[in-house]
Amino acid sequence: MIVGLVISGVTAFPLREELSLASDLLHRTAVGSWFPDVTAWVDRVAAALAENGERHPFIAYGTDWLAFAHLLIAVAFIGPLRDPVRNVWVTQWGLIACLGIVPLALIAGSIRGVPLGWQLIDMSFGVVGAVPLLIAWRLTRRLERIDAGPPPS
Known part of the structure; x- marks a missing residue:
């Protein structure tokens, strides 16, 4: 990212x-x-x-x-790189931003007369960007569970 x-x-x-x-x-x-x-x-x-x-x-x-x-x-994004568990919110915020690219490209692109093919290219940045963020988010969740230790008996 x-x-x-x-x-x-x-x-x-x-x-x-x-x-x-x-x-x-x-x-x-x-x-x-x-x-x-x-x-x-x-x-x-x-x-x-x-x-x-x-x-x-x-x-x-x-x-x-x-x-x-x-x-x-x-x-x-340096925060999650240094301390992913504490800064998981940045990763989540990045995912939200990636999702927001799709409606923005469709709505603003249509209003501004941008061809659909170009809007699809713009949307691909959100889709492609979400992939490493989803992976990072899942790995961070795993780290959270490890840091929390075993569940109490």
């Missing part, structure tokens, strides 16, 4: 450059012709980010805060 959140956070800062690069790569490789709808969407987003960057650079400040939030959330 920590590594994934840090990567998500760090890569949220240069969105304009990343989308421009993605667009270029799609047009220079066969992948772009295999997935024309993806190419069109990446082109549209890259153009919007470029236009906003030129005309309204302060809009990117919102994604800077998004990036910072990812990095801050990553720091929260």
Whole structure:
């Protein structure tokens, strides 16, 4: 979780450059012709980010805060890494956040005109993120039982 959140956070800062690069790569490789709808969407987003960057650079400040939030959330997961039983609430909170990604992507994505395929990609982050958190939560529950000792007779 920590590594994934840090990567998500760090890569949220240069969105304009990343989308421009993605667009270029799609047009220079066969992948772009295999997935024309993806190419069109990446082109549209890259153009919007470029236009906003030129005309309204302060809009990117919102994604800077998004990036910072990812990095801050990553720091929260240091607690369960150091003391999983005492910080099990962070793992549970992470699971709740992963579950919340699904309705957010569906509702906000629909309102904002994001294609369903892209919404599914966004939802996959919640599903994929929930897997290690579920494993960690189950292992933490096991540790709790071990720490509690045998039940009284």
